[in-house]
Amino acid sequence: MDLSIVVPLFNEEESLPELCAWIDRVCTEHQFSYEVILVDDGSTDDSWEVVTRLRANDDRIKGIRFQRNYGKSAALNEGFKAASGDVVITMDADLQDSPDEIPGLRHMILVEGFDLVSGWKKKRYDNKLTKNLPSKLFNAATRKVSSIHLHDFNCGLKAYRRKVVKSIEVYGEMHRYIPVLAKWAGFRRIGEKVVEHRARKYGVTKFGWERFVNGFLDLMSITFVGKFSKRPMHFFGLWGSLFFLVGFILTLFLLISKIADPEAHPLTNRPAFYLALTSLVIGMQLFLAGFVSELVARNAPGRNSYLIEEKSGL
Template identity: 75%
Template sequence: MDLSIVIPLLNEEESLPELSSWITRVMEENQFSYEILYIDDGSTDQSWEVIRGLQEKDPHHIKGIRFQRNYGKSAALNEGFRAAQGEVIITMDADLQDSPDEIPGLRKMVLDEGFDLVSGWKKKRYDNTLTKNLPSKFFNAATRKVSGIYLHDFNCGLKAYRKKVIKSIEVYGEMHRYIPVIAKWSGFRRIGEKVVEHRARKYGVTKFGLSRFVNGFLDLASITFVGKYGKRPMHFFGLWGSLCFALGFVAIAYLIFAKIMNPEVSLSNRPPFYIGLTLMVIGSQLFLAGFIGELIARNSPGRNFYLVEEKLGVA
């Protein structure tokens, strides 16, 4: 199968018939073998009934997964990735703001140009500048700086993936906006970008608020830490713990030396004493956190799971 189109959705009953017809037209024009996977993330409208009707009309191409309640876009994407069978997986939103006409170009960049992942860039947007564009620019700039991946629009729902990528990563929480970062930490470094059309919303209202930016930065910190130190937590906690303890020890040693040289000098009534003592306590706690993290990592079922690109002469 050429393509799997994974579409997470929440309360998009009005847009689904038009979106399905549009995708089908593009697929048939390009003679692609394909499947469309709708992931209903706990919709409270008639979205699932619409998906059921579409599947009955085209059972060969249209499939659906329905959550019992709303779990979020990351959960929907992760479930869609598990079910996808195509060699190239396309993700897109169900609100008709992503154009299915972009699919052939994204597919070409993955199969013909060798990219592991291609992210859309909505260069011209139809969102409110104050509440959407400015926070997005700040969010994308921070993510580029931290991750070293130079994409303009990390959160664009329109992306293309090589099958190996989506079968090798796990998306949870609100990590969907950081899939390029997750892919990079997993060893997939051929990440590209394509300018795509952004369409004005035709039906309904947006499902995302400003809180996603706060959660987004917390998730970025989590991904960065886990990606770098997930299998070796002592390298992080041990380093900073040792540094804090050493600084505290030097401060206390200096005060003790000063006390020996001049017995009249007070030892415990000076600010450096409490600063040094605090640093030593914090350092010990960080070191112990690293030690406990190391024990947990060594007993984790994924402690020795590594993605292998290729083998030669090895079974």
């Protein structure tokens, strides 16, 4: 199968028929074999009834329905599990992503050799104050931390080689960082394509300001997990050593100064005493956190699970 098109949705009953008809028109015109996987993230409207009706008329449309709302990351993760196409394309269900971009995205994966292509909505129709400005700050921070030079990490319109989506796990709210997850998994051919951003035709946006706060917290989490999940002591041990060293030096300084001047103020009356004590305690706590994390990592089911590109003679 050429394409698997994964569409997470939440309360999008009005847009689904138009979206599926548009996808069919584009794929038929280019003679692509395809499937559309609609993942209903606990909608409270008639979205699932629409999915069921669309499925009855076209067996290329498949549906997954969550019992409650779990979030976009969970919907994408289940869609990735079900996908069987050589190229997997994700898009939002609100018609702000154009299916006309499908051929270009597919070409960049299969012909140009990218592992992942992320859309860049260069011209947007969102509110500039509440969405555009925070989005630019978010993308700048992610570029700096991840060293992946994309303009729009959070664009829902993306294309993947099938191996990519089968090698990563999207959880929490990590859908914003799928390019980062892919990079940590070893897929470094990550490209970008300018795509059309359409004004919302039906319904209202499902995202608010809190997604940017959560986004930066998730960025910190994914950076730590990507670098130190199999060697947590390298992180906690480094910072534990630094704090303990500072505390030890301050303690040594206090003892020497006390010996040199026995008539000086008591050690407990000096700010340096509390700085030394705090540094020693923090250092020991970080060491203990590192030891506990190492025990957890060494007993984790995936402690020796690695993604292998290929083997020869085995």
